Amino acid sequence: QVQLQESGPGLVKPSETLSLTCTVSGGSITNYYWSWIRQPPGKGLEWIGFIYYSGNTIYNPSLESRVTLSVDTSNNKFSLKFYSVTDTDTAVYYCARSGSFTGSFDSWGQGILVTVSS
C-alpha cells in the first residue's frame, strides 16, 4: 500500500518561497503522475499541478507563473516550490498520485498546513 507524506515548514513569510516535499513509500515513484493540491481554510480544493516521474509537468494556468515542481526518483520524492507567497496562499497542501495521465487521484497524503504570515 503506497503512502505519501508531505513535509516542510509550517510557516512562511510573505514574499518568500514555500517549499514542500512529498515522500513516497511502499511503492515506486516511476510510471505514475504526482500532483499537488491545496485547500485554503474554509474553502474548496485547488489543483496546483502534476509531474510525471520523467520530469514532464502540467500546471494550473492560474498558478503557473509562481510554481515549480520537481522529482527525485532516486529518493522517491517530489517537490513543490511556490514563489512570492501572500496570505492567500495559506492552505493545507496535499500531494496525490494518479495512475495515468487521464486518471483520478488514487492515493493522497494527509496534508500539511502552511501559514503565510510575518
Add this chain to the structure above:
Amino acid sequence: DIQMTQSPSSLSASVGDRVTITCRASQGITNDLGWYQQKPGKAPKRLIYAASSLQSGVPSRFSGSGSGTEFTLTISSLQPEDFATYFCLQHNSYPRTFGGGTKVEIK
C-alpha cells in the same frame, strides 16, 4: 476550466438514512469523475472512480452513478463512520477541478 457544482454543501442525517450527493459539471466529462471521503487530519480516500466503479475495499453501501454532466454519490444506509466531508473530482481535462464539498453531519 470545468466548473463542478456540488450540492448540498452540508446535510444532517441519521444512522441508517439514505444519503444522496450530486455533482454537476459545466460541460460534459463523460464518466471521468471520482468521489472522495475526507476526515479531519486524514488523507482523502477515493470511494468511486470512473463515476460508478467502487474502489477496492470500500463498503458496498457506497455507489456512484451518472455520466456527461450530472453525477450522484449515494450512501444506502449511513453508518457512524460515514460522517465526513465528501467531494467530487473531474479528471476529464486540465486543470483538474473539484466540487465544493458536502459535509455530512449527525442529526
